[in-house]
Amino acid sequence: MDETRTNRGAWRRSPILPRAMAAPRAPTMSAGPAWAEDRPEERRVPEQMAASGGSDYAPGFDLSPGDDVVEVAGAKVRMGGCLCGAVRYEVHGEPMMVGLCHCEDCRKATGGNALYYADWPVSAVRMEGALATYSGRSFCPDCGSRVAHFSAHHTEVMLGTLDDPPTDLVPRREIWTVRREPWALPIPGAEQFDRDPV
Structure with a gap:
């Protein structure tokens, strides 16, 4: 198997060009992934990424997992992906909202007691x-890993898919607390909503 883990549990980067030596990314961001016209159930890589071999990053830029919080032009960039590595993403800057949802749908979709998520502007998210x-x-x-939810205004990223946990993103909102497990305590300082906020 080509993929090996270091002692920190992070996947090794491409030996061709270490991330620290990679050329800086272009300062402009794509508008996020575009829906496939012929197969609406599947989201595809944007055209400019497909034209460049699957990436709109500088040549040699590696989206494989590793120490994945970097600074680009002063903005924090976080990276993540699915369990098998077929889907990779990066998010630029700070999220608009970080939350925890205890609703039945989120519990079933994640297989856990809550969904840990953050919303970024569509233009701040890049996916492969x-x-x-x-x-x-x-x-x-x-692999079935739930990665994101896309809307016209924002992209909701499942924070459990970020590389190198734990993360510095603390939920500011906790929703559907009527379904929170009794052993799970409210997050200090986070807004609490019994159901969806109005």
């Missing part, structure tokens, strides 16, 4: 790889 979609939830069709 195809995603399948069920009921608005996008996931890797190969």
Whole structure:
């Protein structure tokens, strides 16, 4: 198997060009992934990424997992992806909202007691790889990892898919607390909503 883990649990980067030596990314961002016209259930890599061999980053830029919080032109960039690595993404800057949802749908979709998520502007998210979609939830069709939810105004990223946890992103909002497990305490300082906020 080509993929090996270091003692920190992070996947090794390409030996061709270490991330620290990679050319800086272009300062402009794409408008995020575009919906495939012929297969709306599948989100495809944007045209400019496909034309450059699957990436709109500088030549040699590596989206494989590793120490994945970097600074680009003063903005924090976080990286992540699905379990099998077929879907990779990066998010630029700070999220508009970080939350935790305890609703039944989120519990079933994640297989956990809550969904840990953050919303970024569509223009701040870049993805590589195809995603399948069920009921608005996008996931890797190969391994099943739920990665994101896309809307016209923002992209909701499942924070459990970020590389190198733990993360510095603390939920500021906790919703559907009527379904929170009794052993799970409210997050200090986070807004609490019994159901969806109005």
